[in-house]
Amino acid sequence: MHFSKDHEWVEVEGDVATIGITAYAAEQLGDVVFVELPDAGKTIEVGEALAVVESVKAASDVYAPVSGEVIAANDVLSDTPETVNEAPEKSGWFVKIKLSHPAEVDALMDRAGYEAFLATL
Amino acid sequence: MSEETLKTTVLSDAHRALGGRMVAFAGYAMPVQYPRGILKEHQWTRDQAGLFDVSHMGPAWLELTAPSGDPSADHAAVAALVEPLICGDIAGLKPGRLRYTLLLNDEGGVLDDLMIGRPLDDSDQGRLYIVVNAGTKDADFALLAEAAGHRARLSRADDGALIALQGPAAADVLAAIAPETASLGFMTFRRIAYGDQALAVSRSGYTGEDGFEILVPAKVALEVWNRLMSDERVAPIGLGARDSLRLEAGLPLYGHDIDESVSPVEAALDFAISKRRLKAGAMRGAARMRAEQAGDLSRVRVGLRILEGAPAREGAELTDETGAAIGVITSGGFAPSLGAPIAMGFVPPAFSARGTRLKVTVRNRAQAAEVVDTPFVPHRYHRNP
Numbered sequence: 001m002h003f004s005k006d007h008e009w010v011e012v013e014g015d016v017a018t019i020g021i022t023a024y025a026a027e028q029l030g031d032v033v034f035v036e037l038p039d040a041g042k043t044i045e046v047g048e049a050l051a052v053v054e055s056v057k058a059a060s061d062v063y064a065p066v067s068g069e070v071i072a073a074n075d076v077l078s079d080t081p082e083t084v085n086e087a088p089e090k091s092g093w094f095v096k097i098k099l100s101h102p103a104e105v106d107a108l109m110d111r112a113g114y115e116a117f118l119a120t121l
Numbered sequence: 122m123s124e125e126t127l128k129t130t131v132l133s134d135a136h137r138a139l140g141g142r143m144v145a146f147a148g149y150a151m152p153v154q155y156p157r158g159i160l161k162e163h164q165w166t167r168d169q170a171g172l173f174d175v176s177h178m179g180p181a182w183l184e185l186t187a188p189s190g191d192p193s194a195d196h197a198a199v200a201a202l203v204e205p206l207i208c209g210d211i212a213g214l215k216p217g218r219l220r221y222t223l224l225l226n227d228e229g230g231v232l233d234d235l236m237i238g239r240p241l242d243d244s245d246q247g248r249l250y251i252v253v254n255a256g257t258k259d260a261d262f263a264l265l266a267e268a269a270g271h272r273a274r275l276s277r278a279d280d281g282a283l284i285a286l287q288g289p290a291a292a293d294v295l296a297a298i299a300p301e302t303a304s305l306g307f308m309t310f311r312r313i314a315y316g317d318q319a320l321a322v323s324r325s326g327y328t329g330e331d332g333f334e335i336l337v338p339a340k341v342a343l344e345v346w347n348r349l350m351s352d353e354r355v356a357p358i359g360l361g362a363r364d365s366l367r368l369e370a371g372l373p374l375y376g377h378d379i380d381e382s383v384s385p386v387e388a389a390l391d392f393a394i395s396k397r398r399l400k401a402g403a404m405r406g407a408a409r410m411r412a413e414q415a416g417d418l419s420r421v422r423v424g425l426r427i428l429e430g431a432p433a434r435e436g437a438e439l440t441d442e443t444g445a446a447i448g449v450i451t452s453g454g455f456a457p458s459l460g461a462p463i464a465m466g467f468v469p470p471a472f473s474a475r476g477t478r479l480k481v482t483v484r485n486r487a488q489a490a491e492v493v494d495t496p497f498v499p500h501r502y503h504r505n506p
Contacts, residue, residue: 030361031160033455034431034462036484052484054432056159056455057361 001089002105003114004065009089012105017066017097021053024118026088030055032081037073037094044070044097046104051094053084066104068097130176131282131342139357146360147255149177154359162362163457166328167498170288171358171366172349179258180278180321180336183269185247195247196239202269203237203249208385208404210395211249217241219308219323222393223385224253224261229406230381231388232264233257234373238310238323250310250321252283252334254375278321282342287332287366290354292503295322295333298348302333306505315341324503327363329370329496331503368463369456371424371495377435378422378451378465386413387467389422420448420467424495425479427453427462430488433481439466440480440487447472450481458498468492 002010007025011018026032034054044050050064073095076083084092099105109117127150136143141152152174154162165171183203188195200211209222219238223231238250253261258279266275286295296303299313302322310323321336337345349355364374373379379388384406386394391414398404399411427433432455439448453464464481472479477492 030154031158033160036431052431054455056163056365056457057153059431059434 001111002065002108003111003117004063004108005117006063006065008062008065010065010105010108012099012102015099015102016071017068017099017105018093019050019065019095019097020093021062021084021088022114023088026085026092029053029060029084030057032084035077035081035084035094037077038070040070040072042070043100044068046101062094064097065108066097066099066101068100070095071098072096128177130174131280131339132174132176132284132346135343135346136174136357141357141359144360147177149255151177152357152359154361155357157356159359159361159365160457162356162358163365165356166288166330166358166362166366167458168288169354169356170286170290170294170332170352171328171362172346172355173285173287173358173363174282174346175285175334175363176279176282176342177255178279178283179251179253179255179261180283181251181253181262181265182276182278183249183251183265183273184276185273186271188247192243192246199247199249199273202273203251203265204398204403205405206264206268207235207237208394208398208410209237210397211237211239213395213397214239216246217309217311219250219310219325221308223379223390224264225385225405226381227405229384229404229409231375231379231383231385232381233261234375234379234390235261236323236325238321241311245312250323256376278336281339282337282346284335284337284342284346284349285326285328285332286335286349286355287326287328287330287358289331289501291330291332294349294352294355295335297352298345304505305333307331307502309505315345320345327370327372328366329372329498329500329502330366331501364452365454365457368452368454368465369458369496369498370500371465371497373422373465374452383422384410384413386410386418387420387422418470421470421473422451422465423468423473423492424497425450425453425464425466425481425490426493426497427464427481428489428491430486431483432462433464433483433488433490437464437466438482439468439490440482441472442478442480444480444487447479456497463497464490465495
C-alpha cells in the first residue's frame with residue numbers, strides 16, 4: 001500500500017489502483033455522513049478533486065493521488081458512508097482507477113514513510 | 122488565529138482531559154467533539170443527558186443602582202431600560218420567568234438573539250439576568266451599559282462557567298445536586314444556593330430537549346462539572362453536536378440564520394415580538410415590521426428537507442423548479458435523528474408554504490428540496506401545568 005501527503009492510500013494490482021482515505025484522515029474528519037464519488041469512465045489527473053467526503057460538520061475534497069480512468073466506485077458508501085470510519089483502509093475504499101501513468105505511484109510514500117510523515121504533523 | 126491567542130473557559134483543562142478536540146470559536150478554544158464523535162454525542166443527548174460548556178457565551182446581570190424597594194416599580198424601571206433595545210415584552214415578564222428576545226438596530230435588523238430572565242423573589246426585583254451570544258457579547262454589553270446609563274449597573278458574569286445539561290435524563294441528574302430545580306418549568310429561572318455560592322439555573326436550552334442552563338461561579342465550576350459528569354447518564358458534548366441538535370430543533374444560529382440585515386419577521390421569529398409594543402410603535406424598526414406582517418415581505422426563513430444527494434450547507438443557492446434563483450441556505454447539514462440532510466434558508470413568501478418543491482445547488486448540481494415545518498424533530502420541553 002502507498003500513501004499521499006493528502007492522506008489517501010493507493011493499492012496497486014496490475015494496472016488498477018484502489019484508492020481510499022487513510023485511517024488518520026477518517027479519524028480527523030469524524031463521522032462521515034455522505035460520500036460523493038465520480039462515475040465510472042471519468043478521467044482524473046493527479047491532484048484533481050476525485051471525491052467529496054462530508055462529515056456532520058463540513059465537506060472536504062479528496063484529491064487524486066494518481067492519474068487514470070475511473071473503472072469502479074464503491075457503491076457501499078452511498079448507503080453506508082460510515083464504512084469510511086469503520087474500515088477506511090479496507091471496505092471503505094472510494095474508487096478503482098486504471099492507471100494512465102503507473103510511475104506516479106513511485107512518488108508516494110510507503111507505510112513507514114507515511115507514519116513518519118504523520119509524526120511530523 | 123493561533124490557539125495561543127485564544128481565550129479559554131474555566132473548564133478548558135477538563136475538556137482536554139476528556140479528549141476534547143479543541144477548535145477556535147468566537148475567540149475561544151472550545152471542544153468541537155470528544156472521542157465518542159458527533160453522531161454519538163448527538164444521539165446521547167436525545168436519549169440521555171448531554172453536558173455542554175457554553176462559558177464562551179455572555180451571561181450578565183443588569184441591576185438598578187438605586188432601587189425603590191417596591192418590587193413591581195423596580196421591575197418596571199429596569200425593564201424600561203432594556204425594552205428600547207429589543208423587540209420583546211420585559212415589563213410583562215412574570216417573576217421567575219425567562220424570555221427569548223432579539224436585540225435590534227434602528228432598522229429593525231437583528232443585532233443578536235438573547236435570553237432575559239426576571240428573578241422570582243420580591244427582594245430580588247430591579248434586576249435582570251441576560252445571556253447573549255459569544256461573538257456579539259462585547260458589542261451587546263456596550264449597548265446595554267449605554268442604555269442603562271447611571272440608572273443601572275451591568276455586571277458581566279462570563280468569568281465563571283455556563284453549563285448546559287440537555288436531554289430526557291437532565292432533570293433527574295440535576296436534581297441530585299440541586300433538588301429545587303426539579304420543580305422548574307420550561308423558560309423559568311431561579312437563583313439557587315450551592316454551598317456558599319449561588320447558581321443561576323434556567324430550564325432552557327438549544328437542543329429541543331428538556332434541560333437546563335446553569336451559571337456557575339468560577340470557584341465551583343469544575344466541581345459542578347465533575348459532579349454532573351460522574352452520573353453515568355451524562356456524556357460531554359461538543360460544539361459539533363450542539364449545532365446538529367439546534368438545527369434539528371429549528372433554532373436559528375446568530376451570524377448565520379439571522380444577522381443585522383434580517384428582521385424578526387423575516388426570521389419567522391414573530392413570537393418574540395411584543396404585540397403591545399409593536400402596536401404602540403415603541404420599538405426599533407416598528408414600521409418595517411408592521412409592514413412585513415401586513416404582507417410587504419420579500420423573504421422569510423423556512424425549514425427544508427434535502428430530498429436527494431449531498432447535505433446543502435450555508436451559502437448554497439435555492440432556485441425554483443425552473444432554475445430561477447430565489448434564495449439561499451443559511452445553515453444546513455446532516456440531521457442524525459432523521460438520517461437525512463436538512464437546512465434552513467430564506468425564500469420569498471410565495472415559496473414558503475409547507476410542501477413547496479425547490480432545488481438547491483450543491484457543487485453545481487441541482488438537488489430536490491422541500492419546504493417543511495420546523496422543528497424538524499419535535500421539541501420535548503418540560504412545561505409545568
